[in-house]
Amino acid sequence: MIEIDDSGVDTPILTKDDIVRxxxxxxxxxxxxxxxxxxxxxxxxxYFALLRDGTLSRIGHxxxxxxxxxxxxxxxxxxLDKRRARARREQYIRSPDFDPGGALASLAPWxxxxxxINQFIRDLGQLDANMLAKMQDAVKxxxxxxxxxxxxNRQLTRIQIQRGKVLELPSGxxxxxxxxxxxxVSAKTxxxxxxxxxxxxxxxxxxxKLLMSQIGxxxxxxxxxxxxLDEFDAFCGSITTKQxxxxxxxxxxxxxxxxxxxRTPINKLDPGP
Numbered sequence: 001m002i003e004i005d006d007s008g009v010d011t012p013i014l015t016k017d018d019i020v021r022x023x024x025x026x027x028x029x030x031x032x033x034x035x036x037x038x039x040x041x042x043x044x045x046x047y048f049a050l051l052r053d054g055t056l057s058r059i060g061h062x063x064x065x066x067x068x069x070x071x072x073x074x075x076x077x078x079x080l081d082k083r084r085a086r087a088r089r090e091q092y093i094r095s096p097d098f099d100p101g102g103a104l105a106s107l108a109p110w111x112x113x114x115x116x117i118n119q120f121i122r123d124l125g126q127l128d129a130n131m132l133a134k135m136q137d138a139v140k141x142x143x144x145x146x147x148x149x150x151x152x153n154r155q156l157t158r159i160q161i162q163r164g165k166v167l168e169l170p171s172g173x174x175x176x177x178x179x180x181x182x183x184x185v186s187a188k189t190x191x192x193x194x195x196x197x198x199x200x201x202x203x204x205x206x207x208x209k210l211l212m213s214q215i216g217x218x219x220x221x222x223x224x225x226x227x228x229l230d231e232f233d234a235f236c237g238s239i240t241t242k243q244x245x246x247x248x249x250x251x252x253x254x255x256x257x258x259x260x261x262x263r264t265p266i267n268k269l270d271p272g273p
Contacts, residue, residue, distance in 0.1 A: 095271035187221035
């Protein structure tokens with residue numbers, strides 16, 4: 001962004017042809033005098049403008065519109081908005097705190113957790129394809145027992161759940177059908193595209209727009225993944241009753257709890273203000 005000191009920025013403006021483009025808007029508590037010769041009135045709101053002689057001057061919002069004509073004024077404002085948006089995007093990706101490569105590298109612990117979930121779901125599936133849903137139904141409706149078909153031993157199995165010792169499970173379903181793993185894979189794919197795009201020295205406006213979109217999508221998908229990993233961790237920590245632990249004596253290993261997911265990958269994609 002351009003830093004402009006308004007003192008001395010008052011080269012007289014005779015005609016609309018003197019103005020090359022608008023540089024920055026101003027909105028001040030005190031009025032400053034417009035540099036348009038036919039106006040010269042004090043205004044609180046307006047624009048700093050680049051003139052053809054290379055100097056900067058200033059115009060009030062309304063009198064600038066009258067001088068330039070509404071069509072040209074709108075075009076110049078759009079051009080200014082476009083340049084300011086580009087400057088914000090470039091400032092974002094050039095921040096020393098923006099580190100997509102570091103974000104990707106710091107996802108290794110997440111990968112470990114995801115694999116633990118996958119293995120757990122695969123093992124449960126060996127007992128019953130709908131085991132997680134049945135466990136949750138047993139808790140939700142306070143059933144006195146959990147019943148499932150043990151595909152490994154080909155027999156109907158019942159697990160008694162004593163009243164007052166109902167297993168506490170998180171409200172959201174932890175199941176392979178909900179798509180959160182696809183979000184995780186998609187987030188990593190987007191980070192790779194971001195890294196590839198940043199290898200270029202220059203970017204078009206459209207490329208910068210797409211880059212910011214990819215960053216936003218990756219952040220959102222990582223947040224969704226982190227929430228699900230935390231929920232799964234809570235799920236593992238809640239399976240403590242003897243009634244439910246009998247499931248795991250049949251070859252299903254309960255993943256260890258690891259505590260809150262480290263948000264470093266998300267932070268490295270967000271350099272802050």
